[in-house]
Amino acid sequence: MESTLDTTKSILISTLQLTCEAKSLTLDTKLLGNIPELDSMAVVSLITAFEDHFDFIVDDDEISADTFETLGALIDFVEEKNK
Amino acid sequence: MDGENFFLNTVEGKIYAIYYSPTGNKKPNANVIIVSPFAEELNKSRKAISEFSRACAEINIGVLVIDLLGTGESEGDFRDAHWGKWKANIFSAYQWLRQRDAGSISCVGIRTGAILLLDAINSNDYELSKIIFWQPVVSGGVFLKQFLRLNLAADMMGAGLGKVTIQSLRDILASGKNVEVAGYELSSKLFHELDSLSLNNLVPPSRTQVRWFEIVSEKFQDVSPKKQQLVNRWRKENKIDAEIITVRDEPFWATQEIVVPRNLIEITKSFFVNDNQL
Numbered sequence: 592m593e594s595t596l597d598t599t600k601s602i603l604i605s606t607l608q609l610t611c612e613a614k615s616l617t618l619d620t621k622l623l624g625n626i627p628e629l630d631s632m633a634v635v636s637l638i639t640a641f642e643d644h645f646d647f648i649v650d651d652d653e654i655s656a657d658t659f660e661t662l663g664a665l666i667d668f669v670e671e672k673n674k
Numbered sequence: 675m676d677g678e679n680f681f682l683n684t685v686e687g688k689i690y691a692i693y694y695s696p697t698g699n700k701k702p703n704a705n706v707i708i709v710s711p712f713a714e715e716l717n718k719s720r721k722a723i724s725e726f727s728r729a730c731a732e733i734n735i736g737v738l739v740i741d742l743l744g745t746g747e748s749e750g751d752f753r754d755a756h757w758g759k760w761k762a763n764i765f766s767a768y769q770w771l772r773q774r775d776a777g778s779i780s781c782v783g784i785r786t787g788a789i790l791l792l793d794a795i796n797s798n799d800y801e802l803s804k805i806i807f808w809q810p811v812v813s814g815g816v817f818l819k820q821f822l823r824l825n826l827a828a829d830m831m832g833a834g835l836g837k838v839t840i841q842s843l844r845d846i847l848a849s850g851k852n853v854e855v856a857g858y859e860l861s862s863k864l865f866h867e868l869d870s871l872s873l874n875n876l877v878p879p880s881r882t883q884v885r886w887f888e889i890v891s892e893k894f895q896d897v898s899p900k901k902q903q904l905v906n907r908w909r910k911e912n913k914i915d916a917e918i919i920t921v922r923d924e925p926f927w928a929t930q931e932i933v934v935p936r937n938l939i940e941i942t943k944s945f946f947v948n949d950n951q952l
Contacts, residue, residue, distance in 0.1 A: 646900075
């Protein structure tokens with residue numbers, strides 16, 4: 592079973608069609624405002640991809656701009672949902 | 675040879691259609707109707723649809739692509755579109771092919787097009803050879819939640835002022851008003867129709883082969899257990915020749931850049947070629 596970190600990274604890369612390497616992304620990597628591909632459409636695609644992959648449902652009050660601020664914040668969110 | 679475009683006159687209005695004849699204008703062995711996905715997903719899918727249609731033309735299969743009322747080049751605005759009209763559009767497309775003595779007719783339902791297709795088939799008299807789903811949406815409600823989330827995301831990124839929530843949007847829709855999402859004016863009527871529908875409550879007709887193509891990536895190759903259970907139920911309880919087939923390809927309906935799902939097109943095509951019943 593791969594870690595949430597690896598899974599989150601690969602969903603991020605495949606959903607946004609990023610060309611960077613997974614290892615170049617760290618917990619401190621800034622997402623919103625830093626990755627140009629991450630527009631509102633992409634945020635929605637990402638949440639949907641997480642829902643599909645992890646089989647959880649995200650309520651709208653659970654997400655905010657903070658969730659997408661850094662990769663670390665996003666992973667915390669995914670781990671919390673997976674509990 | 676590329677598609678021939680025309681307007682199909684229906685009771686509800688004129689719908690734009692493209693018919694891709696088999697290469698060399700031969701009489702087709704079979705025909706396919708494409709049932710489109712929803713809103714922006716249709717724009718992302720157009721290239722996949724046209725490439726699939728051309729691939730079918732090479733193997734002597736005709737493909738009819740229609741823009742549902744209120745979408746694409748068809749008459750009407752998106753805000754006036756509703757489920758009943760869309761179901762009627764699909765039946766008009768089916769009748770158009772039947773009048774051409776087109777041989778067997780099959781349908782490809784893409785994303786929410788799968789729900790629309792099954793609902794349409796159950797409301798009218800169809801005789802279909804095959805039903806193909808490309809990454810079908812199972813629950814209309816979950817899909818709409820994801821669709822409404824586009825407004826939330828826009829709000830979150832600073833475009834809006836107040837705090838938009840899915841519930842606040844649902845409340846507006848429940849009061850009978852429309853909501854604009856990503857440039858599409860979603861009517862209360864269409865919202866509530868799709869919201870109540872799910873593949874879980876629909877059953878494909880018997881004597882029709884159903885192939886559900888699910889896109890998987892290199893890393894994740896599992897089909898969700900819920901989807902597998904649904905198809906198992908169709909097989910066991912409804913005795914339908916249904917199967918989920920995973921295809922390694924790009925999520926073409928959602929990618930940032932337009933992509934053509936070559937593997938999906940090839941595998942779908944081979945499903946027609948390998949069938950001697952055509």
